[in-house]
Amino acid sequence: MMNKPIPLFAVVLCCLLTACKKETVVKATNISNAQAAVMAATALASNAYGLASIKNDIVLYSKNLSGTGKGCGVVDSFAVARQEPVTSNINYNYGLGYYYTVNCNDALQDNLTANIVATGSFDAATLTSVNTSNIGINLSSLAGTATTYSLTGTYQTAGNFQTIDDTPLAGSNTINIDIQSLVVTKSSRAIVSGNANITITGTVKNKNAFSYDGTVVFKDATTAILNIDGISYTVNLVTADVAAM
Numbered sequence: 001m002m003n004k005p006i007p008l009f010a011v012v013l014c015c016l017l018t019a020c021k022k023e024t025v026v027k028a029t030n031i032s033n034a035q036a037a038v039m040a041a042t043a044l045a046s047n048a049y050g051l052a053s054i055k056n057d058i059v060l061y062s063k064n065l066s067g068t069g070k071g072c073g074v075v076d077s078f079a080v081a082r083q084e085p086v087t088s089n090i091n092y093n094y095g096l097g098y099y100y101t102v103n104c105n106d107a108l109q110d111n112l113t114a115n116i117v118a119t120g121s122f123d124a125a126t127l128t129s130v131n132t133s134n135i136g137i138n139l140s141s142l143a144g145t146a147t148t149y150s151l152t153g154t155y156q157t158a159g160n161f162q163t164i165d166d167t168p169l170a171g172s173n174t175i176n177i178d179i180q181s182l183v184v185t186k187s188s189r190a191i192v193s194g195n196a197n198i199t200i201t202g203t204v205k206n207k208n209a210f211s212y213d214g215t216v217v218f219k220d221a222t223t224a225i226l227n228i229d230g231i232s233y234t235v236n237l238v239t240a241d242v243a244a245m
Helices: 007-018 034-043 051-061
Strands: 077-082 093-106 108-123 125-142 148-163 168-186 192-206 209-218 222-227 231-237 243-244
Touching: 034 051, 034 125, 034 148, 034 168, 034 192, 034 209, 034 222, 034 231, 051 093, 051 108, 051 148, 051 168, 077 231, 148 192, 148 222, 192 222
Parallel strands: none
Antiparallel strands: 077 093, 093 108, 108 125, 125 148, 148 168, 168 192, 192 209, 209 222, 222 231, 231 243
16 A cells, blocks of 8 residues: 655645744842842942942032031031032932941041932833942041142942843842952042942842842042953943943
């Protein structure tokens, strides 16, 4: 008995089904090293009202001290609102409370303690966040002929985030920046050099927890080198742009 030929349409259908079989796509369920770098960059950059902007506020206050200011050891407190300028590539809206204390030595201004609370949000190209930041900074070299200030202290921000990419992730995060040293020019407020340690921790909603440790080396007014768990990035301290090295 002769075998019956297979109908042409059946052959074509079989080929199409084989050709169109999709590969399994594994969607991300946690924050990657590169996404953690973006989180760190927004905590640092002025266009997201990060540490670079807070530094500017503190230095400007110190430059405008006249005489003994509010007096040695007296807290000077006030509140302000901040929104992005037209030149910013990131939308932000923050309310801030500033608490400054001038510390004196033999009745002469010596250093400045700044405690700042910032609550608000930012909307960047690949990340949005609603957060609260608590900052404690000491600025030294108020007196004398030095042309630079030295800043040390901590910057912590915590809140909720949403990534904006092929696999959007939402959750909560905390970023801690431990400023070991930050040298800033008195006249221009520009960063000269410095270094800090940084941790980025959090949880992706209904998925996984994440934790990254790193370091920041401030190179100049606009550039820092961020290393997170052995992977290095350049960070633009104005725009928060990140590029792997």
